[in-house]
Structures are given as C-alpha cells and as structure tokens.
Amino acid sequence: MSTATAKTEPEDVVLAAPDQERLSALLVGQDRPPRPSGLSASLTFGWRAMLKIKHVPDQLFDVTAFPIMLVLMYTYLFGGALAGSTEEYIQFLLPGIMVMSVVMITMYTGVAVNTDIGKGVFDRFRTLPIWRPAPMVGYLLGDVLRYLLASAVMLSVGMLIGYRPEGGVLGVLAGIALLIVFSFAFSWIWTMFGLLLRSEKSVMGVSMMVIFPLTFLSNVFVEPKTMPGWLQAFVNNSPVTHLATAVRELMAGNWPAADIAWSLGWAGVLMVVFGVVTMRLYNRK
Amino acid sequence: MSTELAIETAGLVKVFGDNRAVDGIDLAVPTGTVYGVLGPNGAGKTTAVRMLATLLRPDGGSARIFGKDVVKDADAVRSRVSLTGQYASVDEDLTGMENLVLLARLLGHSKPAARNRADQLLDGFGLSEAAGKQVKNYSGGMRRRIDIAASILNTPDVLFLDEPTTGLDPRSRNQVWDIVRAVVDHGTTVLLTTQYLDEADQLASRIAVIDHGKVIAEGTKGELKASVGAGTVHLRLRNADQRAEAQKVLALALNADVQLDADPVALTARVDGQSTEQGAAEHAGRALAELARCGITVDNFSLGQPSLDEVFLALTDKKGVAA
Numbered sequence: 001m002s003t004a005t006a007k008t009e010p011e012d013v014v015l016a017a018p019d020q021e022r023l024s025a026l027l028v029g030q031d032r033p034p035r036p037s038g039l040s041a042s043l044t045f046g047w048r049a050m051l052k053i054k055h056v057p058d059q060l061f062d063v064t065a066f067p068i069m070l071v072l073m074y075t076y077l078f079g080g081a082l083a084g085s086t087e088e089y090i091q092f093l094l095p096g097i098m099v100m101s102v103v104m105i106t107m108y109t110g111v112a113v114n115t116d117i118g119k120g121v122f123d124r125f126r127t128l129p130i131w132r133p134a135p136m137v138g139y140l141l142g143d144v145l146r147y148l149l150a151s152a153v154m155l156s157v158g159m160l161i162g163y164r165p166e167g168g169v170l171g172v173l174a175g176i177a178l179l180i181v182f183s184f185a186f187s188w189i190w191t192m193f194g195l196l197l198r199s200e201k202s203v204m205g206v207s208m209m210v211i212f213p214l215t216f217l218s219n220v221f222v223e224p225k226t227m228p229g230w231l232q233a234f235v236n237n238s239p240v241t242h243l244a245t246a247v248r249e250l251m252a253g254n255w256p257a258a259d260i261a262w263s264l265g266w267a268g269v270l271m272v273v274f275g276v277v278t279m280r281l282y283n284r285k
Numbered sequence: 286m287s288t289e290l291a292i293e294t295a296g297l298v299k300v301f302g303d304n305r306a307v308d309g310i311d312l313a314v315p316t317g318t319v320y321g322v323l324g325p326n327g328a329g330k331t332t333a334v335r336m337l338a339t340l341l342r343p344d345g346g347s348a349r350i351f352g353k354d355v356v357k358d359a360d361a362v363r364s365r366v367s368l369t370g371q372y373a374s375v376d377e378d379l380t381g382m383e384n385l386v387l388l389a390r391l392l393g394h395s396k397p398a399a400r401n402r403a404d405q406l407l408d409g410f411g412l413s414e415a416a417g418k419q420v421k422n423y424s425g426g427m428r429r430r431i432d433i434a435a436s437i438l439n440t441p442d443v444l445f446l447d448e449p450t451t452g453l454d455p456r457s458r459n460q461v462w463d464i465v466r467a468v469v470d471h472g473t474t475v476l477l478t479t480q481y482l483d484e485a486d487q488l489a490s491r492i493a494v495i496d497h498g499k500v501i502a503e504g505t506k507g508e509l510k511a512s513v514g515a516g517t518v519h520l521r522l523r524n525a526d527q528r529a530e531a532q533k534v535l536a537l538a539l540n541a542d543v544q545l546d547a548d549p550v551a552l553t554a555r556v557d558g559q560s561t562e563q564g565a566a567e568h569a570g571r572a573l574a575e576l577a578r579c580g581i582t583v584d585n586f587s588l589g590q591p592s593l594d595e596v597f598l599a600l601t602d603k604k605g606v607a608a
C-alpha cells in the first residue's frame with residue numbers, strides 16, 4: 001500500500017488574526033454531549049478509514065491489481081498441469097485463491113496501524129473519553145470494505161475466465177461472508193504486530209514470515225493427498241485449509257458444516273487472543 | 286474562581302531504561318490559571334504532560350486532575366482534558382473540516398451538531414477557506430490553529446499545550462498567545478510547556494523550571510526573578526581601558542559578580558536588593574557615585590528586573606539556588 005502522494009509545499013498564506021469576540025463566543029455555553037456508544041465510536045473511526053481511502057485512492061492497488069494478478073498467474077501457470085485444463089482448475093482454485101489473497105491483504109492493517117500510531121493524531125484519540133478498542137475496530141471496519149472489494153474483483157475476473165459457482169448468488173455471498181468474518185478476526189494479529197514492532201519494515205517482514213507459510217501450506221492450490229504425512233497433518237489442521245474448504249463448498253452449493261464451524265471457531269479464538277493482546281499494547285503504548 | 290487544584294502531582298516519576306526522564310515532580314496548579322513548565326529540550330516536560338494526559342503510565346508517585354487519579358480514573362480525567370501535542374495532533378490525510386467533524390462525532394455530537402461546531406470553529410480560527418484542504422498542505426501556523434481548535438471542540442477544563450509555538454513565526458506565535466488568553470478567560474486551566482522564557486513570561490502566572498526531570502525552581506514570575514537578584518545593572522563606559530577598574534569598583538560597591546559583556550565598553554552586574562534594607566536602586570545609585578568618584582565616565586546606565594532568560598541560565602547553571 002502506498003500513501004506517497006505528491007507533497008505540495010504548504011502555502012504561506014498570511015492568516016488573519018482570529019477575532020477575539022468570535023473566539024470567546026466559541027468557548028461559552030456549550031453542553032457536553034454524552035459520550036458515544038462503543039459501536040458509534042467504532043463506526044466513526046470506520047468513516048475515517050473511508051475518508052483516507054478517498055484522499056489516497058492508490059492504497060486500493062493491493063486489493064485490485066494484486067488479486068487480479070494472483071488469479072491469472074496461478075490459473076494459467078498450474079491449470080494445465082494440475083487439472084488438465086485451466087477451466088477445470090479455476091473451479092477448484094478460485095475460492096481458494098480468494099481466501100489466500102484476502103488473508104494476505106489483512107497484513108496491511110499492521111502496516112497502517114504502525115505508521116498511524118507514530119503520528120500525533122493517535123495521542124488525541126487516546127486522550128478521548130471513548131470505548132478504548134474503537135480506533136482499532138474502526139481500522140478493521142475500513143479493511144472489511146477493502147476485503148469485500150478484493151473478493152468482488154477476484155470473483156469477477158474468475159467468472160470472466162470460466163469460473164461457474166454452482167451455489168449461485170446465495171452460495172457465493174455465504175462464502176464471501178465467511179471469508180470476511182474470518183479475515184476481520186485474523187486482522188487482530190496484525191494490529192498486535194503493528195503496535196508491538198518499531199518500524200513499518202519490521203511489520204512487513206514479520207507479516208511475510210507468518211502469511212506465506214500459512215497461506216501456501218494449505219489446500220488452496222492442490223488437495224493435500226500427495227503431500228508427506230507430516231505436512232498433511234499441518235495442512236489438514238490449518239485454519240486456512242478449513243476456511244478454503246468451507247468457502248469452496250459453500251460456493252459450490254454445499255453446506256460444509258464442520259469446516260464452517262472450524263473457521264468460525266478459529267476466528268473466535270484469534271479475535272479473543274489477539275484482540276486482548278492488542279488492547280493491552282494499545283493501553284500501554 | 287475556586288481555590289480547588291486543577292492539577293496536582295506528588296513525586297511523579299517516569300523511567301525509560303536507565304534514564305529518569307521525570308524524577309519526582311511535585312506540581313500544584315490552581316484552577317483557572319496558566320501554569321508554565323519551562324525547561325530545555327529533554328528536561329522531561331513532554332513526558333510529564335503525557336502522564337498527566339493519561340498517555341503514559343507513571344512509574345512512581347501520583348497525579349490528579351480535579352482530584353481524579355490519572356491511572357485509576359483515567360476515563361474521568363479524559364472527559365475533562367485536552368492535549369495539543371508538540372506535533373500536530375490531527376490527521377494529516379484528512380481535511381480541516383473532516384478532522385473537526387471526526388473528533389466532534391467521537392465526543393458524542395450528532396452529525397448536524399458536529400458539522401455546525403466544526404463550521405463555527407473553522408470560522409472563529411480564520412480557517413474557513415482552508416476547510417476543504419488536507420491538513421498536510423497547511424502551513425505551520427494553520428496546523429497549530431486547527432490543532433487548538435480540535436482541543437476546544439468541547440471546552441476542556443484543563444488544556445495541555447506542549448510547546449505550542451515551537452517553530453512558528455512571530456506573527457503566528459502572537460496569534461496562538463491570543464487564543465490561549467481567550468481560552469483562559471473562560472475558566473480553562475492551561476498547562477503550558479515551553480523552552481521560551483518570553484512565552485512563559487507573557488502567558489503564565491506561575492512557572493516551574495524543570496531540568497533533568499526535576500523541578501529546580503517554582504513560583505510566580507516575580508518570585509523567580511527576585512530569587513536571582515532584585516535587578517540587573519547594565520553599564521556602558523566611554524573608554525574601554527577603564528573597564529577593568531570599573532569592574533573592581535562595582536564588585537566592591539554592589540558586593541556582586543560583575544560580568545564583562547562582549548561589547549568592550551559594557552558591563553553587567555546583578556544587584557541584590559533583598560538581603561539589605563536598601564532597595565536595588567539605592568544600591569545601584571551608590572555604585573554609580575563611586576564610579577564617578579574614581580573618574581570613570583559612564584555613558585549609559587540602566588537598572589532593570591532580570592529577564593527570565595537570566596533567571597533560567599542562573600538556575601540551570603547552579604542547581605538548587607531557589608528550589
């Protein structure tokens with residue numbers, strides 16, 4: 001994600017002196033409204049995330065161009081060899097590659113938290129009398145939009161090159177919904193690293209170390225049948241495998257109850273564990 | 286104005302590694318006043334303010350805002366304080382308007398009320414024209430303004446201003462001072478950290494001088510100045526070659542250290558008006574007469590209160606003079 005925009009020189013306008021009478025009028029006779037609910041504060045921070053996307057739209061590159069690249073690359077690279085034809089392979093691959101890309105994209109949350117937290121504005125947020133996790137939840141709400149966008153982009157590209165989900169609209173929506181819920185929970189790992197590590201670079205480094213093995217060592221690309229036993233043991237129990245299977249089956253019109261339960265269970269555990277650690281770090285910072 | 290203390294700290298300590306950034310600070314700030322915390326870079330001013338604003342947890346001692354503990358009762362403290370940090374505490378990617386609406390919403394204002402309040406503030410701070418621009422394109426003076434505007438969205442009971450004019454040109458600095466005065470007029474207590482003695486002199490009624498994490502002097506401006514000496518005499522002689530003699534005569538007459546200035550005909554001395562019955566002016570007059578008697582021609586003479594600069598240098602040189 002790039003936030004580098006052309007930095008224009010601040011204009012040296014001569015500011016008019018603030019009018020004393022008007023200033024005074026600003027300070028008197030205002031009621032302090034009651035503090036907002038946790039949900040309302042979180043939504044307000046979500047709105048902030050939207051505004052940031054609006055002002056720096058190039059940060060959407062990673063949820064548009066990158067996923068398209070992944071779909072095309074893996075479909076045409078492996079399709080013929082693994083499934084006989086790319087049309088065959090995309091039926092298997094698309095839900096999995098969606099899971100992989102969206103889970104990969106979650107790591108930008110950590111980078112965003114890390115760059116943001118160093119700026120003065122976080123001091124202001126932390127001195128506000130609001131529900132403490134609201135700024136973090138707000139980030140993730142903004143990210144949910146990014147995940148949705150990435151899912152939609154990949155689904156469209158997939159359908160253009162031959163993906164036909166048997167599950168219809170409902171199956172596809174259910175699959176995406178499960179993916180988003182899981183990714184929201186998974187993102188708390190990155191808020192933790194974003195707060196824990198010192199620089200953006202180290203956040204990126206650690207994220208790669210976690211995300212690559214986790215997403216590749218799964219059943220996203222191939223069935224684990226041909227893998228060595230020890231690897232199968234890992235792959236079959238990986239949350240990404242459960243999620244990929246669940247999304248794949250939902251989109252194919254089935255109801256993979258066990259894998260849905262596993263995915264949601266993992267989501268719950270990740271959120272509780274890393275949510276708690278994140279908030280501890282946030283309060284200590 | 287009540288006599289209740291707005292800010293009270295006792296033995297406040299913060300340690301980073303083996304650096305005792307704040308090393309046992311006691312402060313008592315009466316409600317409705319501007320309290321200046323003066324010190325050089327790295328003295329511990331910002332660290333102290335961050336603890337008071339609930340951003341940092343103290344390692345020792347206690348701090349209370351209107352009787353509420355900053356650790357145990359952090360939420361109650363947060364609803365009454367605002368902080369304007371050393372670096373703009375607003376989101377640089379958002380516009381001025383968006384920043385104010387965002388914060389107003391977080392303070393519980395409804396959408397229309399938040400917009401309304403943001404409009405008023407932008408107008409009052411002369412930022413209406415820049416309302417739709419991203420803050421990263423603001424000049425230094427404009428950033429400070431939007432920052433202070435954000436701090437008074439809800440008029441706070443205590444406002445922390447951490448070096449509010451560092452890096453500003455004189456005009457913008459004066460405007461920030463005007464804003465601070467307006468805020469205090471409405472009963473807000475302001476704790477102001479600064480490296481500029483001038484600023485503390487202009488705004489603060491009481492001042493704590495901090496160095497190496499400790500308060501080395503505390504009092505009203507007058508008290509601090511008096512602690513260094515009642516006044517300072519500046520002299521300019523006609524002949525530079527009489528300066529050495531003049532120094533001796535003055536040192537004897539005033540019973541004080543006499544400094545030779547960079548200017549080869551100028552001298553400066555502190556006059557002590559506290560330890561004797563005579564006032565500083567009488568002392569100085571006597572010294573002047575003594576110089577005339579020795580045949581030293583004085584072209585220019587002035588007696589004034591020591592500037593806070595002189596106080597500050599005297600205090601940081603020899604610690605504990607007035608502590």
